[in-house]
Amino acid sequence: MPSRAVSGDSGFPNSGPPVAVSYVMPVLNEAGYLEAAIASIVGQDHPGDFEIVLAVGPSTDGTADIVDRLVAADHRIRIVENPGMDIPIGLNLAIAASRHPIIVRVDAHTELAPGYTSRAVATLERTGAASLGGVMIATGKPGLQAAVARAYNSRYGLGGGAYHGEQATEGPAESAYMGVMRADALREIGGFDETLRRGEDWELNYRLRQAGHIVWLDPQLRVSYWPRSTLLKLHRQFFATGVWRGELVRRLGARNPLRFFAPPVLLISLVLSLILLPLHLTGVLSGWLGWMLALTYLGPIAYLGLLVVAAVTTPGSLADRIRLMVVLATMHLSWGAGFILGVVRGARDVVDRSRTES
Structure with missing residues (x-):
């Protein structure tokens, strides 16, 4: 029977030896x-x-x-x-x-x-x-x-x-x-x-x-x-985790929490920014369309601000704070890339090799 949070109906015996x-x-x-x-x-x-x-x-x-x-x-x-x-x-x-x-x-x-x-x-x-x-x-x-x-x-x-x-x-x-x-x-x-x-x-x-x-x-x-103790292992772990979260989105759809969609949205905005930036700098994109597309930069700028806030509010040396920023970016972007792959094509045979490969 389903569990119920009712006092005295816990499923444990009221007397006898402690539960094993x-x-x-x-x-x-x-x-x-x-x-x-x-x-x-x-x-x-x-x-x-x-x-x-x-x-x-x-x-x-x-x-x-x-x-x-x-x-x-x-x-x-x-x-x-x-x-x-x-x-x-x-x-x-x-x-x-x-x-x-x-x-x-x-x-x-x-x-x-x-x-x-x-x-x-x-x-x-x-x-x-x-x-x-x-x-x-x-x-x-x-x-x-x-x-x-x-x-x-x-x-x-x-x-x-x-x-x-x-x-x-x-x-x-x-x-x-x-x-x-x-x-x-x-x-x-x-x-x-x-x-x-x-x-x-x-x-x-x-x-x-x-x-x-x-x-x-x-x-x-x-x-x-x-x-994990290296960036490569951390990347492998979070990429695989993102792929399988994407697989769960394929299976369960909107029943997944909205917070899981933040890293892929960040990654997409970052990639788009890298594509659009030279077009803006060379004047290929201008006018109202250029201004509209420039809103894409808000995502990466806001994320950079978040990394800075995380580093400034964390105790430690300058090296510690820089390492934290690199680690956070590795976690988020690896997870986001894996998530997109998992949603687009499914997880298939992706495994976390961070425990088995150096």
Whole structure:
């Protein structure tokens, strides 16, 4: 039955042992981060039983050896093979192998804050939600990764999604970051859509909401996230994400939030400006038509102003602020280019190769 936010009708037993939890995690080339992610799970204070199910792809950086060592050291950690590497398929495999009523998604590039699980389970019980998430707190090593983290945490970075904001308020939500979900609700809607390679969380929560379930944001839940550490990897990630968001627009149309259309509009105005500028400078475009077309420049000018404001209002050195501007532009323009491609021709076989290629 659909979840309802009614006190006393949460789906949890009123007595008996604490609710058991299954953590599911897709893993691919995460040698530098996996152990810290697992440690953040094992260190949770939730009194119920738990298991960790890793959906392991064919890594090339020594991740497999780390996984083997972790499994040998803790019987609560199990693996399922995910040879195709696709995240939704890996998540469904891990969920199918899970044995407990609450599913907690964790990525190998993230770390759960202390008390995360206890708070999440209590919030599920209090609200009757089927899916709930918290706030992403991006963090990075000094240099470019730190700039990427600042961009993620900034209101200028990812388009205003509630779970990226330090000032987020608790309540019903559009989607859930690193969802804590009821296994029975996931089974009811058929789990993650395996035809998607990006945007799978948003689409899953969309179907939950369409089925009458509640999706909830609890900003007291904090997840540390380690973003990409080079501009090339960042470009690949955001281009692929944009392509798959364009694919979702093809599938769902106007049911996508308007904020997703801002980066492609920016990119189109920038390209048009580059085409029109020499025509204006040489006098080919003049008169009323020239003045009308000159309005195209307002988009890039406004965007440059936004980048400057973002840099000026961010603490750090001049180099830090310049890096932030470059990172923001890379994120927005890569996403916009991918979005346009996804809308025009569909996602097809586009994948995020930022984890598999140097």
